[in-house]
Every structure is written in structure tokens, then in C-alpha cells.
Amino acid sequence: MSVEIFYDDDADLSIIQGRKVAVIGYGSQGHAHALSLRDSGVDVRIGLPEGSKSRAKAEEEGLRVLTPAEASKEADLIMILAPDTKQRFIYTEDVEPNLSDGDAVFFGHGFNIRYGLINPPANVDIAMVAPKGPGHLVRRQFVDGKGVPCLIAVEQDASGNAQALALSYAAAIGGARAGVIKTTFKEETETDLFGEQAVLCGGASALVQTGFEVLTEAGYAPEIAYFEVLHELKLIVDLMYEGGIARMRYSISDTAEYGDLTRGPRVITPEVKENMRKILGEIQDGTFAREWVAEDEAGRPNFQKLQEAGEHHPIEETGRKLRGLMSWVDRPITETA
Numbered sequence: 001m002s003v004e005i006f007y008d009d010d011a012d013l014s015i016i017q018g019r020k021v022a023v024i025g026y027g028s029q030g031h032a033h034a035l036s037l038r039d040s041g042v043d044v045r046i047g048l049p050e051g052s053k054s055r056a057k058a059e060e061e062g063l064r065v066l067t068p069a070e071a072s073k074e075a076d077l078i079m080i081l082a083p084d085t086k087q088r089f090i091y092t093e094d095v096e097p098n099l100s101d102g103d104a105v106f107f108g109h110g111f112n113i114r115y116g117l118i119n120p121p122a123n124v125d126i127a128m129v130a131p132k133g134p135g136h137l138v139r140r141q142f143v144d145g146k147g148v149p150c151l152i153a154v155e156q157d158a159s160g161n162a163q164a165l166a167l168s169y170a171a172a173i174g175g176a177r178a179g180v181i182k183t184t185f186k187e188e189t190e191t192d193l194f195g196e197q198a199v200l201c202g203g204a205s206a207l208v209q210t211g212f213e214v215l216t217e218a219g220y221a222p223e224i225a226y227f228e229v230l231h232e233l234k235l236i237v238d239l240m241y242e243g244g245i246a247r248m249r250y251s252i253s254d255t256a257e258y259g260d261l262t263r264g265p266r267v268i269t270p271e272v273k274e275n276m277r278k279i280l281g282e283i284q285d286g287t288f289a290r291e292w293v294a295e296d297e298a299g300r301p302n303f304q305k306l307q308e309a310g311e312h313h314p315i316e317e318t319g320r321k322l323r324g325l326m327s328w329v330d331r332p333i334t335e336t337a
């Protein structure tokens with residue numbers, strides 16, 4: 001195996017238990033890290049601006065909430081879990097002026113370091129603990145005694161101990177129960193962006209919406225189309241998660257398997273693969289990062305337009321109606337943060 005994978009036995013939890021941690025941001029990842037660090041015996045404070053709507057949620061959990069500058073000053077490990085497009089401003093205004101020799105600045109994703117938006121001084125550790133899953137599941141798995149795998153990376157090892165520190169942090173949020181893989185900021189950033197754009201979020205959403213459109217435009221009931229292309233997708237992906245594509249193919253009918261083997265490549269054609277390569281190229285050469293930063297600076301006009309179109313896609317209305325009848329899938333994403 002070419003990668004190094006670490007588990008709980010490889011991690012020394014006492015390292016992170018001996019640090020003062022500031023978690024900047026209390027959203028999807030921030031709440032999961034902060035609550036699980038606290039439950040692992042770590043001294044945690046939250047950094048949020050005075051007017052932040054996340055403040056009440058963190059305070060409800062009994063966490064101590066300071067401004068990002070105060071939290072950075074008090075802490076010797078600052079984990080930045082604010083939106084990627086805001087991090088460079090938070091870093092310059094609140095974090096950097098409060099850094100001392102031997103402090104550590106951590107990230108949950110490598111975007112700002114990989115694309116040179118944050119350039120830290122040489123006297124601090126720069127590392128990453130990036131869970132490979134949405135924050136709400138990171139927390140839910142931790143509470144259930146499980147964990148979401150994490151990537152760790154060290155960009156700058158001023159202390160000579162940055163990797164052990166990152167591994168200790170990953171263990172404290174449950175990552176080492178599932179496996180912690182050592183990588184680089186470059187590899188994490190590029191593969192994470194590719195995964196979410198081409199397969200997990202962009203690819204999967206477009207596949208589901210297009211399948212729904214084809215069925216409903218051909219006159220089939222939206223409810224049947226919804227179950228077929230969205231609801232059942234989870235059940236199929238659960239089998240892949242448990243035992244790979246082979247396990248899924250073992251469980252489906254041979255009719256489905258023959259259709260899978262012969263029709264799948266007609267949907268995901270060589271042209272689609274070429275499009276995926278172009279998307280990867282735009283990530284690697286910085287085109288996507290520049291576009292996203294510019295879009296954010298312009299007030300996100302295109303993002304908002306596309307978001308609205310997605311929210312009004314007919315599959316959402318059908319889904320809301322059907323999920324309303326299935327109490328067990330009614331898990332609002334506001335469950336903990």
C-alpha cells in the first residue's frame with residue numbers, strides 16, 4: 001500500500017489534550033470538531049464575530065464563545081473552519097496578529113494554502129485535519145462510537161511535532177477509529193475539489209436530476225421517478241460502501257447487473273471522462289479557485305441564480321412530499337448546528 005494509514009493505537013490523545021484549541025467557525029465542520037474535541041477532553045473555545053448567527057448554537061452547547069481574535073490570542077492551536085472564501089480575511093485580521101512561536105494553525109481543507117491565499121510565517125506549525133465526510137455525519141458517527149476517515153497533512157513543521165499533533169487531533173474527533181491517511185495540502189485540495197465537483201455532488205446531482213427529467217418527460221409519475229433515481233440511490237450506494245461495486249452487483253438482479261454493465265458506459269461516455277479531465281485541469285491550474293474567489297467577491301450572483309434553480313427543480317417538490325411520509329428520513333440538517 002502506498003499511503004500511510006493510522007488508527008487509534010498510533011495516536012497519542014494526550015498531545016491535543018495538552019493544547020488550548022480555538023475553533024474558528026461553528027458550521028457543518030466547526031460544530032462537529034468543537035463538540036467532539038470537548039468530549040475527548042480537549043480545552044476548546046469558539047471564535048465567531050459578534051453578530052454571527054452561529055453564536056447561540058455554540059453557547060447552547062455550553063461552549064465558550066469569543067471573537068475570532070480573542071480565541072486566537074488565547075489558544076495555541078487555531079483550527080480555521082470558516083468558509084474557504086472568508087478564511088484569508090480572518091487569518092490576516094484575527095489569527096496572524098495573535099500568533100506566537102510554537103503555535104499551530106490548522107485547516108479542514110487545503111484551499112487557502114494550496115492556492116497561496118494565506119501565507120503564514122515560519123515560526124508556526126501549519127497542518128490539516130480534513131474529514132472525508134459532511135460535518136453533521138462527522139459528529140453523528142463520533143457520538144455513535146464510530147468515525148469518519150480523515151486526511152492529515154503538514155505544510156510546515158516548525159515544532160518538529162506537527163504530524164503527531166495532527167494525528168492526535170484527528171483521533172479526538174473520531175477519525176482514527178476509521179483510519180487517518182497522510183497526504184499533502186496539494187493532494188487533499190485537488191482530489192477533494194475533483195470528488196465534490198465531478199462525482200459526489202456535481203456529478204451525482206446532475207445524474208439524478210437528469211434521470212428524473214427523462215422519466216417524467218416521458219410521462220411516468222414523478223413519485224415513481226423519485227423513488228427510482230434518488231431514494232433508491234442511497235440503498236445502492238450503501239451496498240457499495242459496505243463491499244464495493246462488486247458487493248452491490250452481487251446483491252442486485254442479474255437483469256440489473258447486465259443493464260449496469262452494458263448501459264452504464266453509454267451514460268458515462270468517453271466524452272464525459274474527457275469533461276472530468278478538463279474539470280481536474282481547471283482545479284490543478286487554479287482556474288476554478290480564481291473563478292470561485294471572483295464569484296464570491298462579486299456577491300455570488302451566479303451561485304445564487306444556480307442555487308435557486310436547483311431549489312425549484314421539480315424533484316425537490318416531489319421529494320418533500322414523499323419524505324414527509326417517511327419519518328425515519330426526516331433528519332433536518334439543523335440537528336446540531
Ligand SMILES: NC(=O)C1=CN([C@@H]2O[C@H](COP(=O)(O)OP(=O)(O)OC[C@H]3O[C@@H](n4cnc5c(N)ncnc54)[C@H](OP(=O)(O)O)[C@@H]3O)[C@@H](O)[C@H]2O)C=CC1
Binds near residue numbers: 025028090
Ligand atoms: N461542510 C463539510 O462537511 C466540509 C467542509 N470542509 C471544510 O471546512 C471548512 C468549513 O466549511 P463548513 O463547515 O462547510 O462551513 P459552514 O458554512 O457550514 O460554516 C461556516 C462557519 O463559519 C462562520 N463564519 C463566517 N464568517 C466568519 C468569520 N468572519 N469569522 C469566524 N467565523 C465565521 C459561520 O458563522 P455564521 O453562522 O455567522 O455564518 C459558520 O459558523 C471549509 O474549509 C470547508 O472546505 C471540509 C470537509 C467537509
Ligand SMILES: CC[C@](O)(C(C)=O)C(=O)O
Binds near residue numbers: 135192196201
Ligand atoms: C463532498 C463535499 C465536501 O468536500 C465534503 C463534505 O467532504 C465539502 O467540501 O463539503
Ligand SMILES: [Mg+2]
Binds near residue numbers: 131132133192196
Ligand atoms: Mg470533502
Ligand SMILES: [Mg+2]
Binds near residue numbers: 109193196
Ligand atoms: Mg470539499
